[in-house]
Amino acid sequence: MPSDAVLYQAAALCLTRPDDGLLARLPLLREAAPQVREFADHAAVTPAAELRAQWERVFGPRPGLYLSRWAGADGAADDGSLARYARAYRAHGLEFAGDEPPDFLPAVLELAARTGETGLLTDHRAGLEGLRARLTALGTPYASVLDAVCAALPLPRPTPPPSRRPPP
Structure with missing residues (x-):
């Protein structure tokens, strides 16, 4: 079993939106991470244009792959939550750069892969589970990727009960 x-x-x-780089890496993905083999097998036999169209159909509409949008009732991310993601990257000596906002799930997964920092993922476990349920309902192979991510996440730490101090 590969490392988390x-x-x-x-x-x-x-x-991430499928490109030629992903297609070239499929054999490596299948071997390195058997948990994503179902998706990798699907991607290997699907024409590139169709794979990109599938990704757009599945993730194009909001909330898509933006973690903070899965957390809010209205599906909107606020600047404070996005700033939290940016701080997490900087705390590990990384600077977020890209066309997507810092709560883009593939970027957060890459942060976890490079640093071991899973706090942003575990804090959004409910959103990840919601996304996983949506993908499962759609019957898309992307669901197996979320199944693997959710299974690998550490269990949330229990919150200690409030201390009971006698009244003064």
């Missing part, structure tokens, strides 16, 4: 870091990196690649 390998799985998170493989999942990040699988969930």
